[in-house]
Amino acid sequence: MKIAILGSGCPNCIRLEENARKALQITGKQAEIEKVTDIDKIMEYGVMRTPALVINGEVKSFGRVLTPEQIAEIFQAY
Template identity: 55%
Template structure:
């Protein structure tokens, strides 16, 4: 599984990254997490508000910090 956190590196982006790691740990799952800060790359996903969460190439959330529980619901089945 490949996860990307899209954003400028702001406090909310860091929080989304932390919550994503917590969700993976709670689910007993592993994934590659990449932080994407390049505005051109972010726009390439069609994202207009950050932070955004991309799982396996699909944008699943934009413009908010999801809780670890919310991220857990978005993870694909093992």
């Protein structure tokens, strides 16, 4: 599984990354986490509000910080 956290590096972006890492611990899943801060690359995903969570190239959430439990629920499909 490949996870991308889209955002400028703001506190919410950092929190989303931390929550994604916690969700990996909760589920026991393995993933590569990439931080995408380049605005052009973020816009390629069609995201207009950050932070955003992308899994395997598919935008799962944007404009809010999901909890570790919410992210773990999304991970169950992978």
